[in-house]
Amino acid sequence: MEFSPFNNVIKLCLQGMGMEDKDMPEEAAKLFMQAWEEAVDDHEKFLAAHYVSRHQKTSADRLKWLETSLEFALKINDDTVKSALPALYLNISKCYEELGDAEMSKKNAELALELKNHPSDKGPFYHGTKAHLQTGDLLTAGGISNYKSELKMNHIYFTALISGAGLAAALAKGDGVEHVYIVEPTGAYENDPNVTDKKFPGNPTRSYRSEMPLKIIGEAKEWTKPNPEDLQRFREKLGDSKGEIIN
Structure with missing residues (x-):
């Protein structure tokens, strides 16, 4: 799937990032949640859940949304999405660390490092x-x-x-x-x-x-x-x- 700024969910995420840049987190969170509610396929749900996670108040809620994003990402056989997996696993690792689960934190950090060093894209x-x-x-x-x-x-x-x-x-x-x-x-x-x-x-x-x-x-x-x-x-x-x- 080729990235397109004309996709409606992506446009909402861009608007949300604009609100973040203006230091308006509540407005950003509403736009990201709207993106989640309007998402219709796995790729859109993966993206929207990623942004919703950024505005959660607790590590547990942030982890829930990150793992939701990961769930949809893993369903997609697409190099654009696979390239996001290292950061996803690393953010999940940080949440587990904050929640005191050292074993799960280490496991996800190792997955992040392995994928970061081996891009899956084979071209052309x-x-x-x-x-x-x-x-x-x-x-x-x-x-x-x-x-x-x-x-x-x-x-x-x-x-x-x-x-x-x-x-x-x-x-x-x-x-x-x-x-x-x-x-x-x-x-x-x-x-x-x-x-x-x-x-x-x-x-x-x-x-x-x-x-x-x-x-x-x-x-x-x-x-x-x-x-x-x-x-x-x-x-x-x-x-x-x-x-x-x-x-």
Whole structure:
């Protein structure tokens, strides 16, 4: 399931997060509960329960909602949802610790660590750039960030969403033609910590990074370029961002 900000439950969760940012927790809690009540499938219920859990007054109630979120997440064979499992298990572990159950806390913490170090996503994977490359070429870490020109990147980044690679190509430095290459990791890779668990649980954009090279195995010919208005809004958002890039 591809993450969509146009989904009604996701829109309610976004509104709830907006209330949190304005330090209006009661209004946020109402919106998250509305999202739960309007959720109709396992994915929507997983998301809504996650946000409802954040506004519970006791560890026991928070644990109940987190385990509800986990129950629905485990029903879904989807890499976007699987990427949320490490944080879910870690939050459940903290609740058990607060409730004095050391054994269950340890068990869930171990599950969180195991899943965090082994992303389940098998692709296909894409990398967007303006560089003209050939099949068999290797993309390596050490390039300059598209978002902070003074930053030399320690990882090479890629995604399992072709639309995300298209956006990266549009934002890439240079005046060349935008390319979306199909790539294959040559070593271990991890969830991109710059997006994972920042707003939504897990890694909904299926964004990854590796210290090892990516091998180009082809070029995607059919992908949708972001329209100029959306691209400008994204550039403005990046310009206003005060956050640090985890490198």
